[in-house]
Amino acid sequence: MEDIRAIMRKLSMALNNIDEIYYTDVAKMGLGKSLLWLLYALDNGEAHSQREICAQWGFPKSTLNSTIKQAEAKGYLTLTPIPGKRREMSIHLTAAGEAYAHAVLAPIYEAENKALAETVAVYSPEFIEALVYFNGRLKAAFAEQIAASQKVLDKS
Structure with missing residues (x-):
């Protein structure tokens, strides 16, 4: 299995490219x-x-x-x-x-x-549920990490 960074980069590129498909075609x-x-x-x-x-x-x-x-x-x-x-x-x-x-x-x-x-x-239609789940987990993880980094920055 690819490492987490490579997987995340692949996912991010895919999501950005999906957005680009919509924006290019609607333009x-x-x-x-x-x-x-x-x-x-x-x-x-x-x-x-x-x-x-x-x-x-x-x-x-x-x-x-x-x-x-x-x-x-x-x-x-x-x-x-x-x-x-x-x-x-x-x-x-x-x-x-x-x-x-x-x-x-x-x-x-x-x-x-x-x-x-x-x-x-x-692929199973469950890939959508997995993406929705990932979205929620990513939102929570970002909130947690931003809060933790703010504490570190506030002490600096």
């Missing part, structure tokens, strides 16, 4: 990556808050906020106050936003379906 469609992921996040028929999207999709708050404003100006989404939440808004695709999202996302979904079907034919 060919004239779509920015932030709008792509916002449409992707909202394309499940449910309303979401900005806080939920940031937490689930790893969006920087300021990037998401400006992307939401641009999409709202184009008529792709509406914002409605969430009862009991002082400043939090519920984000919904409009009919025009749904039509645009479906047009933009259809070829992406087709490519994902093809690639995933080919992958699970060779």
